[in-house]
Amino acid sequence: MHRRIIAPGALAAASLLLAIPASAASHSPGAPGIGDPYHPNYGNGGYDVSHYDLRLQYQPKTDELRGTATILARTTQDLSSFDLDFLLDVSEVRVNGAKASFATSGQHELVVTPKTPLDKGTPVTVVVRYSGVPSTKSAYGFSTWHRTPDGAVAADEPEAAWWWFPSNDHPSDKATYDVSVSVPDGTQAISNGTLQSTSSKLGWTRYTWRQNKPQATYLATLALGRFDITTGTSDGGVPVINAYSKDLGDNDGAARASVERTGELVDWLSGYFGPYPFASAGGYVPNTTTGYALETQTRVYYSPKQFANGSNPSVVVHELAHQWYGDDVSLKRWKDIWINEGFARYAQWLWSEHEGEGTAQELADYVYASHPADDAFWTVAPGDPGADNQFDAAVYDRGAAAIQALRNAIGDDAFFRILKGWPQRHAYSNASVADFVKYAEQVSGKPLSALFDTWLFEPAKPAASSARALVKAGATAAQPKSWKKIEATNDVHGH
Ligand code: TRP
Numbered sequence: 320m321h322r323r324i325i326a327p328g329a330l331a332a333a334s335l336l337l338a339i340p341a342s343a344a345s346h347s348p349g350a351p352g353i354g355d356p357y358h359p360n361y362g363n364g365g366y367d368v369s370h371y372d373l374r375l376q377y378q379p380k381t382d383e384l385r386g387t388a389t390i391l392a393r394t395t396q397d398l399s400s401f402d403l404d405f406l407l408d409v410s411e412v413r414v415n416g417a418k419a420s421f422a423t424s425g426q427h428e429l430v431v432t433p434k435t436p437l438d439k440g441t442p443v444t445v446v447v448r449y450s451g452v453p454s455t456k457s458a459y460g461f462s463t464w465h466r467t468p469d470g471a472v473a474a475d476e477p478e479a480a481w482w483w484f485p486s487n488d489h490p491s492d493k494a495t496y497d498v499s500v501s502v503p504d505g506t507q508a509i510s511n512g513t514l515q516s517t518s519s520k521l522g523w524t525r526y527t528w529r530q531n532k533p534q535a536t537y538l539a540t541l542a543l544g545r546f547d548i549t550t551g552t553s554d555g556g557v558p559v560i561n562a563y564s565k566d567l568g569d570n571d572g573a574a575r576a577s578v579e580r581t582g583e584l585v586d587w588l589s590g591y592f593g594p595y596p597f598a599s600a601g602g603y604v605p606n607t608t609t610g611y612a613l614e615t616q617t618r619v620y621y622s623p624k625q626f627a628n629g630s631n632p633s634v635v636v637h638e639l640a641h642q643w644y645g646d647d648v649s650l651k652r653w654k655d656i657w658i659n660e661g662f663a664r665y666a667q668w669l670w671s672e673h674e675g676e677g678t679a680q681e682l683a684d685y686v687y688a689s690h691p692a693d694d695a696f697w698t699v700a701p702g703d704p705g706a707d708n709q710f711d712a713a714v715y716d717r718g719a720a721a722i723q724a725l726r727n728a729i730g731d732d733a734f735f736r737i738l739k740g741w742p743q744r745h746a747y748s749n750a751s752v753a754d755f756v757k758y759a760e761q762v763s764g765k766p767l768s769a770l771f772d773t774w775l776f777e778p779a780k781p782a783a784s785s786a787r788a789l790v791k792a793g794a795t796a797a798q799p800k801s802w803k804k805i806e807a808t809n810d811v812h813g814h
């Protein structure tokens with residue numbers, strides 16, 4: 320800092336400058352990415368969204384989606400412009416009521432320049448009018464908009480939102496949602512939360528959904544097609560809404576026999592994780608051809624293939640476990656994926672134990688014994704697996720074995736207090752792997768960084784000594800009965 324003596328003339332010029340509306344001198348463009356090491360361009364800098372209001376119309380015959388997104392946000396810096404992540408064709412953008420200029424940039428950026436720069440810490444309302452055929456759009460050479468014979472589905476991870484609404488597309492910026500979609504009579508529109516209303520007019524039916532708890536953008540889902548919708552309430556009082564494509568063929572029975580158990584399984588999981596965090600639960604099974612399931616908030620996405628070999632309550636347990644581990648408590652950065660997948664997989668181990676198909680210990684033993692030390696499996700560190708290995712089997716299986724190692728180290732009492740306490744500790748928010756380690760140390764009163772380093776961060780097979788009650792290196796363990804169905808859950812085929 321150095322002082323300057325200002326000449327009288329310069330002073331007059333300076334006050335003239337002040338009279339001009341705040342300019343690029345103090346206001347700068349928001350970053351095109353939120354700062355995620357795995358996905359540098361995902362999300363955006365400079366603002367924080369609190370609510371998305373999406374009023375849409377969809378024509379299944381042509382895959383045309385059109386509508387208006389109204390985004391409520393607050394600035395976190397002085398902004399001359401800011402980005403949204405989006406791929407469809409934009410016709411108009413308004414910021415705080417005034418028409419803004421806009422341009423596309425990079426793979427999925429919509430750069431918005433408001434007429435008047437935005438001051439830090441102020442509320443902003445952004446209205447985006449758009450249309451387009453999502454199936455014709457791609458970024459980085461891929462598309463995750465899944466066309467079906469009678470409609471389409473938006474459900475993918477981490478990339479799903481770009482094809483249907485403009486957003487700050489990163490789990491660290493969670494928001495509430497109102498999603499209202501008009502579809503031709505006979506077609507249904509499925510989304511997150513509770514169905515507020517349906518109304519029909521001139522051959523079109525409008526479905527209005529509300530998600531009243533914070534939700535990450537990748538957990539927002541939209542399914543359009545011919546569905547049979549079922550409703551109910553769990554013993555524990557959680558309203559359940561499920562939907563099944565009318566085109567599930569031979570998989571229809573097994574799909575229903577699995578997903579109709581949602582209420583029972585939500586109540587069962589509440590025993591381990593505490594009260595269910597959302598206003599409704601449920602799932603939908605569209606007629607897609609992909610192999611995976613996804614923990615879309617309150618309305619889980621299941622591929623029919625998950626039920627091709629019969630019913631599979633284990634996959635339902637996995638996705639419902641994510642409602643606490645992943646959806647209620649979301650990751651801070653994508654490298655924290657173990658916060659989601661390690662625990663969802665561990666919930667399947669608890670279910671296996673409950674069903675008498677193999678204890679969590681037996682499953683951990685099997686993971687340990689079935690991968691020899693030179694298996695590439697051990698080179699992926701679940702605590703920071705790398706962008707290309709985010710959904711590697713190691714994140715799930717070694718990730719769950721790490722949780723069993725924790726259980727063995729601290730005993731059941733502290734362990735189950737942690738499982739139940741964590742969702743309360745970070746309710747409706749975000750947390751990192753480091754936050755979990757800290758919390759486990761706090762609750763158990765034990766130093767645990769060595770254990771977690773070994774199990775989550777070392778790119779090598781943990782020594783038998785650090786495996787504690789896990790089997791000795793080189794030993795063989797019998798494959799637990801539940802193994803195959805559990806493994807089918809993370810059958811991620813990429814894009
Ligand atoms: N999170 C999903 C699960 O474990 C799996 C998953 C990973 C996925 N990547 C995906 C699902 C991509 C859909 C698309 O249940």
Ligand code: ZN
Nearest residue numbers: 641659660663
């Ligand atoms: Zn999962």
